[in-house]
Amino acid sequence: MKTTASPKAPLPVPSNDHLTERSRRARTEPMSVLPLGDGLYEVESASDHTYLIDLESGRCTCPDHVFRKARCKHIRRVAIEITEGRTPPPGEIAADCHDCDETMFVDENADAPFYCADHEIFPSDTVVDRETGDRLTVVDVSELRADAVEIGAADTTVAEYATNENYDPDVPVVGAIYPHARVARNGVVPSSLKVYVFPRTRLEREVRAE
Ligand SMILES: [Zn+2]
Numbered sequence: 001m002k003t004t005a006s007p008k009a010p011l012p013v014p015s016n017d018h019l020t021e022r023s024r025r026a027r028t029e030p031m032s033v034l035p036l037g038d039g040l041y042e043v044e045s046a047s048d049h050t051y052l053i054d055l056e057s058g059r060c061t062c063p064d065h066v067f068r069k070a071r072c073k074h075i076r077r078v079a080i081e082i083t084e085g086r087t088p089p090p091g092e093i094a095a096d097c098h099d100c101d102e103t104m105f106v107d108e109n110a111d112a113p114f115y116c117a118d119h120e121i122f123p124s125d126t127v128v129d130r131e132t133g134d135r136l137t138v139v140d141v142s143e144l145r146a147d148a149v150e151i152g153a154a155d156t157t158v159a160e161y162a163t164n165e166n167y168d169p170d171v172p173v174v175g176a177i178y179p180h181a182r183v184a185r186n187g188v189v190p191s192s193l194k195v196y197v198f199p200r201t202r203l204e205r206e207v208r209a210e
């Protein structure tokens, strides 16, 4: 960087051409953007320089920003990648769906498991129990964790329940019923309408045939 500019020389005035050039380079130069969380991004340039960008305060550690106060090509590149959905916005991180390899952006403080639109479940959805292959209908998706919910009179939590030991204890619980309630002569058998509680990861949304 040249810091010994002659006082007689006119200072370069940023022209529209300069601004256009920054935009163009922001878009076309090879750069890799790495989201670090807390609104910070690391950008590695084609020349192997690494700069730190704080997007919300609009700061970058590159000379163009530090010395010329420019909205440099790195800040622009991060903004472009966010707009195009290639990198998560401040406050979000990239995460994979638990049941497929789709990547999505989720709140950076949220807890796994995460599910894509195809695998997220809601009340009335049909799910398959991975242990038994049984189909069930979702009644409720809780915020409570499997290691915090006790099963009826049994002195055990959903997470500790024997057939749930292969599933993470710190996932939400889901209440579900078997879809075909039993009907006796005098009507529906109430016990067949019992809501069973499962760790979320034990259930998989039924794949619908196209
Ligand atoms: Zn920069």
Ligand SMILES: [Zn+2]
Binding pocket: 097, 098, 099, 100, 101, 102, 115, 116, 117, 118, 119
């Ligand atoms: Zn998925």
